[in-house]
Amino acid sequence: MEKYFDATYIMQSISMLLPFLKVTFMVASFSVLFGTIIGFILAAAKLGKSKIARNIANGYITILRCTPSIVLLFLVYYGIPAIGNNFGMDLNDIDKAVFVIVTFSLQFGALMCEVIRSAYESIDKGQFESAVSVGLSNAQAYRRIIFPQALVVALPNFGNSLLALLQEGALAYTIGLIDIVGKANLIIASNYNAHALEIFLALSIIYWILSIAIEQFFLKLERVLSKGKQSLKTM
Amino acid sequence: MSEGLDYKFLVDTFFVALSGVPIALAITIVALLVALPFGFILALTRINRIPVLHQFAQIYVSFVRGTPIIVQIFIVYSSIPLLLDSIFTKYNLEMNVYDVNPIWYAFIVFSFNTTAILIEVFRSAISTVSKGQLEAAQSVGLTNVQAFRRIIIPQTLVVALPNICTATVNLIKATSLGYALSLQEITLRAKVAANVGYNYVEAYIDIFLVYLILCSLVEYAFKRYEKRLIKYKAVNA
Numbered sequence: 001m002e003k004y005f006d007a008t009y010i011m012q013s014i015s016m017l018l019p020f021l022k023v024t025f026m027v028a029s030f031s032v033l034f035g036t037i038i039g040f041i042l043a044a045a046k047l048g049k050s051k052i053a054r055n056i057a058n059g060y061i062t063i064l065r066c067t068p069s070i071v072l073l074f075l076v077y078y079g080i081p082a083i084g085n086n087f088g089m090d091l092n093d094i095d096k097a098v099f100v101i102v103t104f105s106l107q108f109g110a111l112m113c114e115v116i117r118s119a120y121e122s123i124d125k126g127q128f129e130s131a132v133s134v135g136l137s138n139a140q141a142y143r144r145i146i147f148p149q150a151l152v153v154a155l156p157n158f159g160n161s162l163l164a165l166l167q168e169g170a171l172a173y174t175i176g177l178i179d180i181v182g183k184a185n186l187i188i189a190s191n192y193n194a195h196a197l198e199i200f201l202a203l204s205i206i207y208w209i210l211s212i213a214i215e216q217f218f219l220k221l222e223r224v225l226s227k228g229k230q231s232l233k234t235m
Numbered sequence: 236m237s238e239g240l241d242y243k244f245l246v247d248t249f250f251v252a253l254s255g256v257p258i259a260l261a262i263t264i265v266a267l268l269v270a271l272p273f274g275f276i277l278a279l280t281r282i283n284r285i286p287v288l289h290q291f292a293q294i295y296v297s298f299v300r301g302t303p304i305i306v307q308i309f310i311v312y313s314s315i316p317l318l319l320d321s322i323f324t325k326y327n328l329e330m331n332v333y334d335v336n337p338i339w340y341a342f343i344v345f346s347f348n349t350t351a352i353l354i355e356v357f358r359s360a361i362s363t364v365s366k367g368q369l370e371a372a373q374s375v376g377l378t379n380v381q382a383f384r385r386i387i388i389p390q391t392l393v394v395a396l397p398n399i400c401t402a403t404v405n406l407i408k409a410t411s412l413g414y415a416l417s418l419q420e421i422t423l424r425a426k427v428a429a430n431v432g433y434n435y436v437e438a439y440i441d442i443f444l445v446y447l448i449l450c451s452l453v454e455y456a457f458k459r460y461e462k463r464l465i466k467y468k469a470v471n472a
Contacts (some may be wrong), residue, residue, distance in 0.1 A: 068406075075440070078439060092307060169303075171412075200309040204310060211301035
């Protein structure tokens with residue numbers, strides 16, 4: 001073991017991997033942005049009156065829940081250029097990050113739909129009615145009364161979904177995106193497969209610290225935002 | 236590509252992908268069989284705050300939940316052969332590390348992963364069963380083992396089942412990463428079939444369909460089982 005395993009490589013490769021964390025973050029934040037938009041649309045469809053829209057939203061969520069992200073990733077990677085080809089567009093040259101963002105936005109949308117829906121349903125209907133009865137418009141009632149309360153309820157689930165997204169995002173290397181996992185594989189390849197274990201350990205340490213940090217951040221944020229909730233209890 | 240989908244290939248590869256289902260299911264079942272008892276026991280150590288095991292379980296869960304499964308696969312795949320090799324040479328065993336079937340690595344990774352997930356599932360489920368249940372069981376003369384088998388576990392299971400279902404579906408989905416271990420499961424088989432004619436779109440549609448069917452069936456089975464278990468649910472009315 002001694003001659004194969006060298007712990008100094010772990011520290012060394014962490015410093016080599018860290019610059020590529022920004023690619024991971026970039027992909028994750030775009031996916032969160034678009035995924036949340038998709039989630040809002042789906043949640044609106046699920047909560048709305050139209051039966052067709054509700055069925056479409058339910059079907060979408062079931063399908064996305066049953067698809068491994070790697071399969072979805074490759075379906076998007078090979079499928080979108082093929083569809084584009086049929087319409088006479090050449091989509092083979094666009095950045096790989098775009099495919100990754102599309103894939104994880106689709107997936108995050110399905111997660112977020114459930115998060116948003118459960119948060120919305122947890123708010124008592126009387127809140128909206130009383131807001132309207134004191135003269136707020138519908139939009140004002142949503143923005144000032146419903147949204148701040150729903151946000152607090154949604155926060156822990158949002159944090160969990162974000163962590164899940166970050167970890168599924170590690171698969172982006174399979175289509176050749178150079179994020180931290182992709183870089184780790186490149187380093188190993190350039191080392192003729194030597195010291196692979198140390199580099200993977202470095203990778204896992206980065207991810208581990210990252211997710212603990214995000215977890216703590218959301219716990220803190222929840223505590224700050226739930227201040228309004230506590231003052232309600234004293235009434 | 237511009238001539239559309241190759242339907243003959245689509246149908247043929249569907250059955251190629253389907254032939255990978257037994258391996259995916261074997262990994263799922265082995266991982267669950269290992270993870271269910273270990274998860275339950277470690278969950279108990281976390282609830283009862285047993286000194287060393289409690290901290291161990293905490294770090295273990297945090298690591299598994301904090302790192303992507305693919306990185307865990309990489310670590311196991313690059314560390315276990317090293318360990319095995321040093322063991323083989325130490326005891327002069329005439330065995331080659333590269334002859335080990337990759338399915339063993341898959342068993343290790345996915346059991347390791349699922350145990351951590353189930354610790355959390357059981358921890359939240361056990362804490363919903365009130366302490367009075369165990370005390371009442373003991374007071375009517377059941378031993379600890381009997382009380383757990385007949386009173387606590389059935390009630391825990393009802394609460395835990397939806398989460399176990401989610402964990403199982405996630406596990407089946409995660410077996411698609413077995414390609415990193417060059418395991419002949421659903422994804423790799425269809426991908427290899429596609430390599431011949433670059434029919435990747437068709438191959439991935441097939442893989443997608445197989446997982447969709449598989450996961451829907453598992454979810455349906457869990458729903459049925461949940462209905463049967465519902466009689467254990469405590470009625471507080």
